[in-house]
Amino acid sequence: MKKPLQPPVRPAFDPSPRTFDQSLMSSDATDFERVPPEGSGFVKIGGPLTEASDPRTIKGTSGAPGNGNRLFYLRVIDSRKWHYSETFALFLDFFVQVLTISFTPKATFHDEVAAKASRFFSSGLMLCYFIDMIIRVLGLRLALFRSHSNIADLLCLVAMVVLLGSRYVLGASEYWLTLGYLTVVAFRLILKPRARTFSKKLHKFRTNGDHIRVSIESLRASLARIPGISALSIEMMETDLVIICGRDEGDMTRDELMNFLERALHYRPPTLSATEFLSHLRDIDASSSTLAYGIADVVRSTLWHWSTQTMDLIFCFFVVCINASVSPALAVFLAKLSDAFDTIDSSNPDESTLKIGVVGVLALCVPFVLGDYAVGYFQSKMISKATESLQSSLLNIILHQDTQFFAERSEGDLNNLFSSDVARVNALWQAVFWNLLNPLMAVVFGFGYALYMDVSIGIMSFGFTAVLLTSGPQGFAAQRSKEFGSKNAYVAAEFQNAVGCEKVVRAYAIQDPLITRFKKTCATLRKNQFSKDFWSSVVQIYIESAMYIFVAIMTASLAMKVWHGELSSGEFFGFITLLARVSNPVTTLGGFMRVAIGNASSLQRIDDIIVGLGPTSGDDDGDKDMPALPKMEHDLRIEKLVFKYDKTSENYILNELSANVSRGSYTCVVGPSGCGKSTLLACLMQFQDADGGCIRLDGHDIFNFSKKSFMDQTAVVFQDGGILNGSIYDNIRYGNVTASSADCEEAARLAECHFIKELKDGFETVVGQHATCNLSGGQAQRICLARALCRRPSLLLLDEATSALDPETEASIVATLERLSSKMNMTIISVTHRLSTSMNADQILVLNEGRVAEEGRYDDLVKRGGLFFEMVHKVDKSEEEEKTVSMEKADLVSIGKSFRRPTGSRKNTDTIGATGEEPKQLHDSALALQQFTKTLSSRVVHDVGDGARPAGTTSWYRYGNRLSHRSRKTSGGDDAFSSRRSGNNSVEGSQWYNHQDNRSAATSAASEEERNKYFVL
Structure with missing residues (x-):
């Protein structure tokens, strides 16, 4: 009931x-x-x-x-x-x-x-x-x-x-x-x-978490998307949100978020655990409240980026100084012209002074015009080179990062970094040159002349300008700009996600709900953009109005000095001209501040990558110093391999896993979700460093040899293939950059890429995002296989390489792999969840809870009646159910053609969240909330040190400067734990967290599939 x-x-x-x-x-x-x-x-x-x-x-x-x-x-x-x-x-x-x-x-x-x-x-x-x-x-x-x-x-x-x-x-x-x-x-x-x-x-x-600011609007949207949540629960959570935060819009602090979530867990649907409930909040808009770039930071960073173009920078400063000297020189010659007429009726002018003034004013046209053209040429040359260097460095640094870097950042965020932020930084650099350096030199030279002519006027001019440019609402406007940059990246990720999944959108006809959700996100962005633009304009208005008042005061002061006999009339007109010409550059500086504040967040985001992560040549140099691994001749042995993502947790993803793979064999790795299949492959590819145990190639521990020598004899094919922009030749040659065209064609033949001959341009056909033809999933996967074979590997790793293909194409590729294994004496290790692909495998490794539970051939494992038999039986049962459901759907479709149900809204019959929890459930909720807090902190602050340090010890964190470090040590026994290594796998690895359902006491190992699903980018 x-x-x-x-x-x-x-x-x-x-x-x-x-x-x-x-x-x-x-x-x-x-x-x-x-x-x-x-x-x-x-x-x-x-x-x-x-x-x-x-x-x-x-x-x-x-x-x-x-x-x-x-x-x-x-x-x-x-x-x-x-x-x-x-x-x-x-x-x-x-x-x-x-x-x-x-x-x-x-x-x-x-x-x-x-x-x-x-x-x-x-x-x-x-x-x-x-x-x-x-x-x-x-x-x-x-x-x-x-x-x-x-x-x-x-x-x-x-x-x-x-x-x-x-x-x-x-x-x-x-x-x-x-x-x-x-x-x-x-x-x-x-x-x-x-x-x-x-x-x-x-x-x-x-602490790290105290920097976090979470958008209340994004939190509200994420709560509404939780499956099974009732309207009454939403209403009560809204009430608590207002009580805790004291507002219903804007941002909330980390403490406010944690207090709210403690209460929100009581309202979750009874079918959701605490971890599952929190996993639906993984896309909330969380940003760092660390200090935003100010004017000084923008200038410092810009000059650092420009320092790569030393000669162009020197020439630019030289011609800018020449241009800046025109204004004080003009004031001098105007003073000469005024002093040439010592009486009102001009009856007795000083001809020599008059000639100097006239010739000087006319002569200034030459350096002014030539200087302007020279400034335009050198600044364009310098900024274009600096932008090119920035783009190259950005891609170079990103591509050399480890797996954790890409797990912490969404694809949309990285794309926005290159497409949007680089363009805004280029506009910012233009403003730094034309609206900062040029006017600043004019102010320095102009007021320097004023200081020479009258000390009091010069000091007051310098002092007022310095106070004006360093005070006011610049800091507040900079913070608004930083918030806008964060929200803009979030909106860009939402847009890219919707466009990237356009097939799903059209298939399920979910355009309207996605557009409604996107409109709400854009509404939040609009508020941030208004705040940014308004306060940026206030900065310019503040400077322009203050400078107008100062010029008026100085003009009155100069008139009083002439009245008191402290200045001549010529000096008065010279000063007035100088103030008029110098006040314009000062107001131009106000315009620069508006542009700088508006684009500073983009520069800061790029600096977090380029300056923070820094070059990775040190890692390559360390790898070069290690000996080369001999080519595989006999077998690959995995001995007591241990790994866990959360270094503080007792749950291991791989728990003393051991296995032996012979040369030339075809081995399939299967098992239930979360058993450690993909993690094992990541350790084999050295995407992750194991916490213990070793991987031996013919008895040699691969961790004691250079990574390059191991990867040179290893190839991998992923589930999504990975077609890069370029021709088919280029894509195959990426497997071996020294391969000739004949080698590429031979690799394509081995991968049975016969379809290439039917293409108009053959191997020169352009594929990828600039493709001139459409490739099917099987064709793209065969090109990826050809790329792997072009390396002539001893070890071929397959990560769900055929899971996205139809059964017929999958069977064809599996048959190809089986032939290659025997023909080329190549060792193949395939991680798969489709048991049908393992029927002809030489060996099947059945993983469960991080260990090898069973191993053997397909028929032998089925006869044993163990875990593998249960998996096969479950697959057969699900296939029968699918056939039954498809037949029922066909009957419903035929009926629906003649009788359609009227459209209307379905009544909400969902139930209310849990009304109470047992002590054990409360403990699990607290643990899940603690893990969610850690994960949220890792999104916005990266505390990466030079090496391992004990958890909880005091450390120093540098804003905008993250040190990426990874090293290896050859000391220690074969079974030594990760003490052989230091770097981002000691403490920083704890930023990966196992999100498991703690309600089940029988579940001891963390679910790898859930971790990948719930991990917050």
């Missing part, structure tokens, strides 16, 4: 928030004195500075005495309100000093009311400066001296105190002291954000 519909039991929940003080004081202590230097870009992770995963839980402080108070001090001064208030006070101080110097005569400066008022105003603000610095020193202590920005900020405060005190004592020099005070305040305005960035790392970024 069907149970009545019952609402889920809502777990107990205390919505009472903590106070501000409790929130700040709830973290454990951290070792501040071990914080790395600011310039290194390192952030401490994995240390003792941790908080409860539940933000409502209050923990007491531990560790060194007073560390909790130090955290409180730092969080107060680094809060937005405090920081912006302090910055606003500094800006007011700077602006008041600018007005005082601009409109107060130099001769009587000390006695003027404006000077006295500015002194008292600065003295009042000095109290705020002292409070801020005292709290910062109490919080940082010795760590303050590891930050260049904090040291410089402290020295600037000391200089401000000295200069302000001297203004009260040394009245005769107060004008110059005020000018010095203004300069120091400008320096503090520039240093303040950098000092805050350093201290924020000590309390804000605690």
Whole structure:
């Protein structure tokens, strides 16, 4: 009897928030004195500075005495309100000093009311400066001296105190002291954000998972797609989501996500385990909240990429400097022209000065025009070469990465990296040159001339421009740009997935639900794009309006100086011309910031690959130093092979697996899902490093020899084949790059690629994405087989090579393989789930729970009545059921032709999620949630060190710089575990997790199929 519909039991929940003080004081202590230097870009992770995963839980402080108070001090001064208030006070101080110097005569400066008022105003603000610095020193202590920005900020405060005190004592020099005070305040305005960035790392970024930000919209969409979820469960989860996050859109933190999932597990359908429920959330949009690239990062990265074109870069700087010198030269000659007429009626002009001015103005046309053409030529040449180098490096580094790299990133993400991000970076580089370097040189030369003509005008111009370009909403706009880049990559992956599965879409007529889902994703992207574009425009508006105000103030100041007799009329017009010409480059810099902020996320994503992963030549050099493996003559032996993806787990995918494969034999590896078939093949191909045991070729442990020498005598054919762009000749020759056309044709003959002769262009036929003809699945697979045979391998590995083919084509290819095995004396190991392909195999290895459960020939294994017999019986039974179902479908189709059911919506009859769980189930839910947390963290932060380190030990993580390292050691016994190796299989391998149903106590080994399915990219 069907149970009545019952609402889920809502777990107990205390919505009472903590106070501000409790929130700040709830973290454990951290070792501040071990914080790395600011310039290194390192952030401490994995240390003792941790908080409860539940933000409502209050923990007491531990560790060194007073560390909790130090955290409180730092969080107060680094809060937005405090920081912006302090910055606003500094800006007011700077602006008041600018007005005082601009409109107060130099001769009587000390006695003027404006000077006295500015002194008292600065003295009042000095109290705020002292409070801020005292709290910062109490919080940082010795760590303050590891930050260049904090040291410089402290020295600037000391200089401000000295200069302000001297203004009260040394009245005769107060004008110059005020000018010095203004300069120091400008320096503090520039240093303040950098000092805050350093201290924020000590309390804000605690662990890898704390960097994660998850889109609430993507989480909501993933929950709605869970099979069997009821509308009532969705409604209750929506309520909890709003209660926990306090909002129904935007992003949520890692802690908020974990708190929500703890409650959401209670509402899951009763047919789903905790692991299965969480597996449906594998596509949520999770991104890193690490610091986004700012203007300085963009410039630094751009110059690093351009450094490969040294000579072109030098020529560019040279011609840019020539162009930049035109504006101050024009101001000089205009001043000469103005001074040539010393009276209003121009009755007695200075002819020599007039000639110099006229000739100079006309002569400037030559370097200006030639310089512009030279700049255009050299910058185009340099940027095109740098882009070419970027594209080549990107593909080179990606193709040399290991399996884990591709498991952590979706195909759409990598495609978007090359197709979209490279184009945006190229546009960014154009902006860096035309809207940054060119205007920046014009500003430096222009204000340099102003500094030469009048020190006060020059200092105020430099100071105001520096403050203007380093302050404002640039940081906020950069973060919006980074968020947009992440969302854009997510949308691109969704689009590519829908287009790539177009056959499935059309076959099941699911265009409408996919489009509806995509529209929701695009709606989220639209909000992010609006935020990015709006704040980028605010940056430019901020700079343009501020520069207009500054030019107006300077013009009025120059007029006052002429009135007081401090400047001549010619110098006045020269200054006005200079300000007019230099203000345009400054506003152009604002335009650059808008472009830079809009495209900085693309540059950061590319740098994470090129700079973070770095070159892999070191691995190749290490492989070259190892001896070559002799060619296989007798057999391949696998001895007690051990492997697990999660190094902290006790569940092994391969558990002391042993087997022997003779030379020239055809061996099939079969077994139930998750038994370790594909993992065994991955270890044979050395895509994964085993944790123990060894693989011997004629008694030689292959791990003690170079990988290249083993792969030279090994070939592999995958399930999806892998047709590359190019001709059929090219695809076959990839198996042996030194093969001649005759060798390729012979390999095609052995693979029975007779269809090639029927093609119009024969072996020159273009295949792949630029194909001039369509190949069937069997034809493509035979070309891949020919590519493998072109290598003349001793060992041929097949990874479900025929599973995607129809039975007739599959039987034909299997027959070909059987002939090749005996004809070429080639050892073939085929991993397959189709038992029909193993009927004529010389040996069948039946795997179960990571071990060889049975081995022998087909008939012998069937007669034993063991696991293989059960598998064969199950296959026969399923085939009979399929025939019955197909006959029933045919009858229904014939009936449906004359009588059709009216369309309409089907009522939702799904049941509500589980109302309660046993203690064992709660334990399994907690374990599944913990594994999901680890996997989610591995998506956005890659903590890869130089070698193995114990789990849980303190480490340093560098943003935008991931070290890819893999090494081998030949020491150790034959059965030694993975201590012979170091690198990404020690701790970093733990980023792969076994997702198994822990509800079943009998299931001890993790399911490999489920792991591949649930692993989050």
